[in-house]
Amino acid sequence: MPRKRTTRHRSPVKRPKEKKISQLSDRERELLSIHLDENIIESKRKIVHRTIVERSTNIGEGNFDRIDASDLKLLFDLYDREFFDNYFSVNHPRIVDFRVSTRMTRAGGKTTKERKGYTIALSSHLLERSFRNDHNEIKVNGKVCHDRLDAAMRIMEHEILHLHEFLLFGVSSCGKHRFKELGRNYFGHTATKHELRKREDIPEPDHDFRPGDIVLFDHGGNRIEGKITRITRRATVMVENKKGPYKGQDNKRYVKYYVPMRFLLLSNKGTDQ
Numbered sequence: 331m332p333r334k335r336t337t338r339h340r341s342p343v344k345r346p347k348e349k350k351i352s353q354l355s356d357r358e359r360e361l362l363s364i365h366l367d368e369n370i371i372e373s374k375r376k377i378v379h380r381t382i383v384e385r386s387t388n389i390g391e392g393n394f395d396r397i398d399a400s401d402l403k404l405l406f407d408l409y410d411r412e413f414f415d416n417y418f419s420v421n422h423p424r425i426v427d428f429r430v431s432t433r434m435t436r437a438g439g440k441t442t443k444e445r446k447g448y449t450i451a452l453s454s455h456l457l458e459r460s461f462r463n464d465h466n467e468i469k470v471n472g473k474v475c476h477d478r479l480d481a482a483m484r485i486m487e488h489e490i491l492h493l494h495e496f497l498l499f500g501v502s503s504c505g506k507h508r509f510k511e512l513g514r515n516y517f518g519h520t521a522t523k524h525e526l527r528k529r530e531d532i533p534e535p536d537h538d539f540r541p542g543d544i545v546l547f548d549h550g551g552n553r554i555e556g557k558i559t560r561i562t563r564r565a566t567v568m569v570e571n572k573k574g575p576y577k578g579q580d581n582k583r584y585v586k587y588y589v590p591m592r593f594l595l596l597s598n599k600g601t602d603q
Protein backbone atom coordinates (compact mmCIF):
# COMPACT_ATOMS: atom_id res chain seq x y z
CA MET A 331 0.00 0.00 0.00
CA PRO A 332 1.31 3.45 -0.81
CA ARG A 333 1.99 5.44 2.32
CA LYS A 334 -0.12 8.51 2.65
CA ARG A 335 1.21 11.44 4.51
CA THR A 336 -2.07 13.01 5.53
CA THR A 337 -4.73 10.57 6.53
CA ARG A 338 -7.62 12.78 7.54
CA HIS A 339 -8.81 13.87 4.16
CA ARG A 340 -10.68 11.78 1.68
CA SER A 341 -9.64 12.75 -1.77
CA PRO A 342 -12.21 13.60 -4.41
CA VAL A 343 -11.17 11.35 -7.19
CA LYS A 344 -11.22 12.21 -10.85
CA ARG A 345 -11.03 8.75 -12.30
CA PRO A 346 -10.75 8.10 -16.02
CA LYS A 347 -13.53 5.68 -16.82
CA GLU A 348 -12.30 2.20 -17.54
CA LYS A 349 -14.39 0.57 -20.23
CA LYS A 350 -15.96 -2.77 -19.51
CA ILE A 351 -15.71 -5.71 -21.88
CA SER A 352 -19.49 -5.49 -22.46
CA GLN A 353 -18.98 -1.99 -23.92
CA LEU A 354 -16.55 -3.18 -26.58
CA SER A 355 -17.40 -3.81 -30.22
CA ASP A 356 -17.50 -7.33 -31.66
CA ARG A 357 -14.25 -6.67 -33.49
CA GLU A 358 -12.59 -5.56 -30.26
CA ARG A 359 -13.83 -8.59 -28.37
CA GLU A 360 -12.64 -10.81 -31.18
CA LEU A 361 -9.17 -9.29 -30.76
CA LEU A 362 -9.19 -10.08 -27.07
CA SER A 363 -9.82 -13.73 -27.84
CA ILE A 364 -6.65 -14.09 -29.94
CA HIS A 365 -4.43 -16.78 -28.49
CA LEU A 366 -1.50 -17.65 -30.70
CA ASP A 367 0.53 -20.79 -30.57
CA GLU A 368 4.24 -20.41 -29.75
CA ASN A 369 5.31 -21.65 -33.20
CA ILE A 370 2.97 -19.26 -34.99
CA ILE A 371 4.29 -16.35 -32.91
CA GLU A 372 7.87 -17.28 -33.78
CA SER A 373 7.16 -17.56 -37.49
CA LYS A 374 5.36 -14.19 -37.51
CA ARG A 375 8.25 -12.60 -35.64
CA LYS A 376 10.69 -14.03 -38.18
CA ILE A 377 8.71 -12.43 -41.00
CA VAL A 378 8.77 -9.06 -39.19
CA HIS A 379 12.52 -9.34 -38.51
CA ARG A 380 13.32 -10.29 -42.11
CA THR A 381 11.07 -7.62 -43.63
CA ILE A 382 12.62 -4.86 -41.51
CA VAL A 383 16.13 -5.86 -42.61
CA GLU A 384 14.93 -5.90 -46.25
CA ARG A 385 13.04 -2.63 -46.21
CA SER A 386 14.68 -0.33 -43.69
CA THR A 387 17.26 2.12 -44.96
CA ASN A 388 19.02 2.10 -41.57
CA ILE A 389 18.81 -1.50 -40.51
CA GLY A 390 20.81 -3.86 -42.68
CA GLU A 391 21.36 -6.51 -40.04
CA GLY A 392 20.01 -7.55 -36.65
CA ASN A 393 22.64 -5.59 -34.74
CA PHE A 394 21.93 -2.25 -36.37
CA ASP A 395 23.93 0.89 -35.59
CA ARG A 396 21.08 3.29 -36.10
CA ILE A 397 17.32 3.19 -35.75
CA ASP A 398 14.95 6.07 -36.41
CA ALA A 399 11.26 6.90 -36.21
CA SER A 400 10.55 5.58 -39.70
CA ASP A 401 11.89 2.18 -38.61
CA LEU A 402 9.58 2.19 -35.62
CA LYS A 403 6.63 3.00 -37.86
CA LEU A 404 7.57 0.19 -40.23
CA LEU A 405 7.93 -2.15 -37.24
CA PHE A 406 4.52 -1.16 -35.90
CA ASP A 407 2.84 -1.55 -39.31
CA LEU A 408 4.37 -5.01 -39.78
CA TYR A 409 3.13 -6.10 -36.35
CA ASP A 410 -0.28 -4.71 -37.19
CA ARG A 411 -0.33 -6.73 -40.41
CA GLU A 412 1.11 -9.98 -39.06
CA PHE A 413 -0.51 -10.15 -35.63
CA PHE A 414 -3.64 -8.01 -35.77
CA ASP A 415 -4.89 -8.37 -39.34
CA ASN A 416 -4.41 -4.58 -39.80
CA TYR A 417 -6.75 -3.75 -36.93
CA PHE A 418 -4.85 -0.59 -35.96
CA SER A 419 -4.43 0.85 -39.47
CA VAL A 420 -8.07 0.16 -40.37
CA ASN A 421 -9.74 1.24 -37.11
CA HIS A 422 -7.29 3.84 -35.78
CA PRO A 423 -5.37 5.18 -38.76
CA ARG A 424 -2.47 7.56 -38.02
CA ILE A 425 -3.13 7.45 -34.30
CA VAL A 426 0.49 6.86 -33.31
CA ASP A 427 3.61 8.98 -33.65
CA PHE A 428 6.98 7.34 -33.18
CA ARG A 429 10.07 8.64 -31.52
CA VAL A 430 13.53 7.30 -30.79
CA SER A 431 14.67 8.56 -27.42
CA THR A 432 18.31 9.03 -26.54
CA ARG A 433 17.37 10.19 -23.03
CA MET A 434 15.37 7.22 -21.77
CA THR A 435 17.97 5.34 -19.77
CA ARG A 436 15.82 3.00 -17.69
CA ALA A 437 12.75 2.02 -19.66
CA GLY A 438 13.10 0.35 -23.03
CA GLY A 439 9.98 2.04 -24.32
CA LYS A 440 7.12 4.30 -23.43
CA THR A 441 3.61 4.87 -24.72
CA THR A 442 2.13 8.27 -24.00
CA LYS A 443 -1.32 9.67 -24.61
CA GLU A 444 -1.07 12.99 -26.39
CA ARG A 445 -3.72 15.61 -27.00
CA LYS A 446 -4.42 13.83 -30.27
CA GLY A 447 -3.37 10.22 -30.46
CA TYR A 448 -0.39 8.52 -28.88
CA THR A 449 3.38 8.50 -29.00
CA ILE A 450 5.43 5.35 -28.82
CA ALA A 451 9.06 5.97 -27.92
CA LEU A 452 11.88 3.44 -27.87
CA SER A 453 15.17 3.94 -26.09
CA SER A 454 18.09 3.97 -28.51
CA HIS A 455 20.30 4.57 -25.48
CA LEU A 456 19.59 1.11 -24.10
CA LEU A 457 19.57 -0.69 -27.44
CA GLU A 458 22.90 0.76 -28.53
CA ARG A 459 24.57 -0.29 -25.32
CA SER A 460 23.41 -3.86 -25.55
CA PHE A 461 24.66 -6.70 -27.76
CA ARG A 462 28.12 -5.18 -28.03
CA ASN A 463 30.24 -8.24 -27.48
CA ASP A 464 29.67 -10.29 -24.37
CA HIS A 465 25.92 -9.65 -24.40
CA ASN A 466 24.72 -12.19 -26.87
CA GLU A 467 21.53 -13.13 -25.12
CA ILE A 468 19.36 -10.66 -23.26
CA LYS A 469 15.86 -11.26 -22.05
CA VAL A 470 13.05 -8.83 -22.77
CA ASN A 471 9.52 -9.67 -21.59
CA GLY A 472 10.85 -13.04 -20.46
CA LYS A 473 12.07 -13.97 -23.94
CA VAL A 474 15.68 -14.31 -25.03
CA CYS A 475 16.69 -11.80 -27.69
CA HIS A 476 19.65 -12.45 -29.94
CA ASP A 477 20.25 -9.07 -31.49
CA ARG A 478 19.23 -5.41 -31.21
CA LEU A 479 16.39 -5.69 -33.69
CA ASP A 480 15.03 -8.64 -31.74
CA ALA A 481 15.12 -6.54 -28.54
CA ALA A 482 13.53 -3.53 -30.29
CA MET A 483 10.75 -5.85 -31.50
CA ARG A 484 10.12 -7.15 -27.99
CA ILE A 485 9.93 -3.63 -26.64
CA MET A 486 7.58 -2.64 -29.46
CA GLU A 487 5.37 -5.62 -28.57
CA HIS A 488 5.12 -4.32 -25.02
CA GLU A 489 4.19 -0.82 -26.23
CA ILE A 490 1.62 -2.22 -28.67
CA LEU A 491 -0.03 -3.93 -25.70
CA HIS A 492 -0.19 -0.57 -23.90
CA LEU A 493 -1.67 1.13 -26.95
CA HIS A 494 -4.14 -1.69 -27.37
CA GLU A 495 -5.31 -1.42 -23.74
CA PHE A 496 -5.54 2.38 -23.93
CA LEU A 497 -7.67 2.19 -27.07
CA LEU A 498 -9.97 -0.50 -25.76
CA PHE A 499 -10.25 0.30 -22.08
CA GLY A 500 -9.00 3.87 -21.63
CA VAL A 501 -6.32 2.83 -19.12
CA SER A 502 -3.33 0.52 -19.27
CA SER A 503 -1.06 -1.11 -16.75
CA CYS A 504 1.62 -3.69 -17.40
CA GLY A 505 1.54 -4.61 -13.71
CA LYS A 506 -2.00 -5.90 -14.00
CA HIS A 507 -3.36 -9.30 -14.86
CA ARG A 508 -5.12 -8.29 -18.08
CA PHE A 509 -1.96 -6.86 -19.64
CA LYS A 510 0.06 -9.92 -18.74
CA GLU A 511 -2.57 -12.22 -20.17
CA LEU A 512 -2.72 -10.30 -23.45
CA GLY A 513 1.08 -10.35 -23.61
CA ARG A 514 1.05 -14.10 -23.20
CA ASN A 515 -1.74 -14.70 -25.69
CA TYR A 516 -0.52 -12.39 -28.47
CA PHE A 517 3.25 -12.62 -28.12
CA GLY A 518 4.08 -15.43 -25.68
CA HIS A 519 5.48 -12.98 -23.12
CA THR A 520 6.19 -14.48 -19.74
CA ALA A 521 7.41 -11.29 -18.04
CA THR A 522 7.16 -7.53 -18.47
CA LYS A 523 10.74 -6.55 -17.71
CA HIS A 524 13.89 -6.21 -19.75
CA GLU A 525 17.54 -6.93 -18.99
CA LEU A 526 19.08 -4.35 -21.26
CA ARG A 527 21.12 -2.97 -18.39
CA LYS A 528 22.01 -6.35 -16.98
CA ARG A 529 25.57 -5.35 -16.28
CA GLU A 530 24.55 -2.74 -13.78
CA ASP A 531 22.15 -5.21 -12.23
CA ILE A 532 19.51 -2.61 -11.49
CA PRO A 533 15.90 -3.75 -11.49
CA GLU A 534 14.13 -2.17 -14.39
CA PRO A 535 10.94 -0.26 -13.88
CA ASP A 536 8.82 -0.74 -16.90
CA HIS A 537 8.21 2.90 -17.44
CA ASP A 538 10.42 5.89 -17.29
CA PHE A 539 8.06 7.87 -15.09
CA ARG A 540 9.04 11.49 -14.87
CA PRO A 541 7.94 14.50 -12.86
CA GLY A 542 4.93 15.93 -14.68
CA ASP A 543 3.46 12.52 -15.57
CA ILE A 544 -0.18 12.07 -14.65
CA VAL A 545 -0.48 8.72 -12.89
CA LEU A 546 -3.03 6.49 -11.24
CA PHE A 547 -2.68 4.30 -8.18
CA ASP A 548 -4.97 2.40 -5.88
CA HIS A 549 -5.40 3.56 -2.33
CA GLY A 550 -7.95 2.34 0.18
CA GLY A 551 -10.02 0.71 -2.53
CA ASN A 552 -10.11 3.86 -4.68
CA ARG A 553 -8.22 4.59 -7.83
CA ILE A 554 -6.59 7.96 -7.41
CA GLU A 555 -5.16 10.24 -10.03
CA GLY A 556 -2.38 12.72 -9.42
CA LYS A 557 0.74 14.32 -10.81
CA ILE A 558 4.30 13.21 -10.07
CA THR A 559 6.31 16.10 -8.65
CA ARG A 560 9.43 14.28 -7.58
CA ILE A 561 11.05 10.87 -7.96
CA THR A 562 13.44 9.34 -5.47
CA ARG A 563 13.09 5.78 -4.32
CA ARG A 564 9.36 6.40 -4.54
CA ALA A 565 7.34 8.90 -6.50
CA THR A 566 5.86 11.94 -4.82
CA VAL A 567 2.35 12.28 -6.23
CA MET A 568 0.22 15.35 -5.59
CA VAL A 569 -3.50 14.65 -5.66
CA GLU A 570 -6.04 17.43 -5.89
CA ASN A 571 -8.16 17.70 -2.75
CA LYS A 572 -10.12 20.75 -1.60
CA LYS A 573 -9.08 20.12 2.00
CA GLY A 574 -5.48 19.19 1.23
CA PRO A 575 -2.74 20.83 3.29
CA TYR A 576 -0.62 21.82 0.27
CA LYS A 577 -1.33 24.75 -2.00
CA GLY A 578 -0.15 24.46 -5.59
CA GLN A 579 0.97 27.25 -7.91
CA ASP A 580 -2.44 26.93 -9.49
CA ASN A 581 -3.98 27.87 -6.10
CA LYS A 582 -5.63 24.45 -5.81
CA ARG A 583 -5.20 22.34 -2.68
CA TYR A 584 -3.35 19.02 -2.73
CA VAL A 585 -2.64 15.94 -0.65
CA LYS A 586 0.79 14.40 -1.02
CA TYR A 587 1.33 10.66 -1.45
CA TYR A 588 4.56 8.67 -1.58
CA VAL A 589 4.01 5.79 -3.95
CA PRO A 590 6.42 2.98 -4.83
CA MET A 591 7.01 3.06 -8.59
CA ARG A 592 5.64 -0.44 -9.12
CA PHE A 593 2.20 0.70 -7.95
CA LEU A 594 1.96 3.47 -10.52
CA LEU A 595 -0.04 3.33 -13.69
CA LEU A 596 0.32 5.87 -16.43
CA SER A 597 -2.96 7.71 -16.83
CA ASN A 598 -4.31 8.01 -20.34
CA LYS A 599 -3.88 11.76 -19.85
CA GLY A 600 -0.15 11.13 -20.18
CA THR A 601 2.25 13.86 -19.29
CA ASP A 602 1.05 17.16 -17.99
CA GLN A 603 3.31 19.48 -19.96
Ligand SMILES: [Zn+2]
Nearest residue numbers: 492504536537
Ligand atom coordinates in the same frame (compact mmCIF):
# COMPACT_ATOMS: atom_id res chain seq x y z
ZN1 LIG B 1 4.67 -1.03 -19.58
